[in-house]
Amino acid sequence: MNNHPTPKEQLQVACSNCSLRELCMPVGLTPEELDRVDELVAARRKVERGSALFRRGDAFGSLFAIRTGFFKTCMAAPDGREQVTGFQMAGEIIGLDGIVNDQHSCDAIAIEDAEVCVMPFDRITELSRDVASLQRHVHRIMSREIVREHGVMLLLGSMRAEERLAAFLLNLVQRLHARGFSRSELVLRMTREEIGNYLGLKLETVSRTFSKFADDGLIEVRHRHVRIVDPDALARLVDQPLRN
């Protein structure tokens, strides 16, 4: 039918032999279901560093699974202020914000050269009528995003600068670790300003807090390269501030 990929293209974009499959697709599919899920990905798209995958106001049509690279999503207030609402890495899904109003309500900017799988949402809804595990998967991905944002609200609403940055670092390194990277070393893909914006802090505060952590022997920082020296102490910062 219409413009589904040809067999050759299908091979290129197939989820069935993609190493990230267990991150963005449901597990336990039958071979037949797997064939059908392969058709979800209409195309791949490269997004170079600094440019947008979509912008606020763009018509919504697809969800995007990140294959490689790093994104930030950010909201703009009417007056021009911006708020980074998240950083997304390989295996994560972006675009969920567009479903309600059939247009995106935030920008998704690549902060590193990236490639995404384009999954037309119509195909997703259609297929998830037949494939229960896909339906369930879609629900879980959206619910997970809701829960993640609850966590960010907790961070922004009740944590002090050190706690915020500690939580941020631990979260990043944990997600990277789930992708096979070190659990103690990471390379920040974003600037201090972007981190600060996400955490509700100014870039100077982020910088100072990095320095303090380094002084206290919790981490080593050299530019964007960070090594977590004392993860337990960071974790204690996050959830045992013994306030009151």
Add this chain to the structure above:
Amino acid sequence: MNNHPTPKEQLQVACSNCSLRELCMPVGLTPEELDRVDELVAARRKVERGSALFRRGDAFGSLFAIRTGFFKTCMAAPDGREQVTGFQMAGEIIGLDGIVNDQHSCDAIAIEDAEVCVMPFDRITELSRDVASLQRHVHRIMSREIVREHGVMLLLGSMRAEERLAAFLLNLVQRLHARGFSRSELVLRMTREEIGNYLGLKLETVSRTFSKFADDGLIEVRHRHVRIVDPDALARLVDQPLRN
């Protein structure tokens, strides 16, 4: 089949003659679809002021549509801090956070005697396979929650106390207005402390800011009764702080 409501109970809990239907259910259903949607609601449940509809850790099984009353949802950090993540009123759906891990990750507390419709999530998923508009509706509700939370992140991450409280009041009154209440008067269902917790402020700051708004002639406050005198000025506070 199993323990679906009897015809009589069905009548009591039927969405088809519920005045809130257009708030929590999709529009444009055929009469046949409407019949089936009526079966979504397994029961109604009363929750009295101060008690929980569900708590963090409770097994997830159902979404809840609020019929009457007012809820707050709040997250707890491991150390005991709490963060109110939202206030929900009639016609709104709560429980979405439970889908990912089959258990709730936050508490839903009635801050006013309430009644909810219990909609087992299995029935929702099952029925949304057949009824496309229900499927779409579920997606939109979840996406809407994601977008709402983006807005809260913007508020918590980049607004000052006055802007936060102005945004909060305007949001509340707008939602109440959509339910047929005044667009200029409202009765707060929550304490200053709950407002402050939600907005990332202390209760004293909330109180002072109310007083300042009153002094400036933007609102009139008497305890929990608030009258919006100058909505435009409030709106200007939110999105034209001309920072820099």
Add this chain to the structure above:
DNA sequence: CGCACGGTTGACCTGTATCAAGCCGGGTGG
């Protein structure tokens, strides 16, 4: 009647923002 809880207001303190100067490393062009 009186207590208790929610709210207001004041005085003071502190964490983070703001403003400012300077550093460092990488890329560019001569």
Add this chain to the structure above:
DNA sequence: CCACCCGGCTTGATACAGGTCAACCGTGCG
């Protein structure tokens, strides 16, 4: 290959929004 420049970062000095602590008030309930 070197000099320069520029963006990102660090660090210091100071300002201020909001937090903290404390006293008091009002209202509704037991």
